[in-house]
Amino acid sequence: xxxxxxxxxxxxxxxxxxxxxxxxxxxxxxxxxxxxxxxxxxxxxxxxxxxxxxxxxxxxxxxx
Ligand SMILES: [Zn+2]
Numbered sequence: 001x002x003x004x005x006x007x008x009x010x011x012x013x014x015x016x017x018x019x020x021x022x023x024x025x026x027x028x029x030x031x032x033x034x035x036x037x038x039x040x041x042x043x044x045x046x047x048x049x050x051x052x053x054x055x056x057x058x059x060x061x062x063x064x
Contacts, residue, residue: 006021007020011030012028012029013030013034013037014030014034
């Protein structure tokens with residue numbers, strides 16, 4: 001199992017070609033910056049959706 005394959009992917013943010021390997025901790029992104037920007041957007045979206053669901057699904061049980 002010594003076969004080494006170099007997988008090249010395009011950074012989802014800036015479309016720059018990057019090596020998808022263990023040596024690239026930011027894969028599939030080209031850099032930490034791109035990774036953080038992308039994650040940040042995801043979290044923001046997730047968060048607003050989650051909050052919306054939370055309120056619309058009647059998850060609030062007020063204790064009396
Ligand atoms: Zn990038």
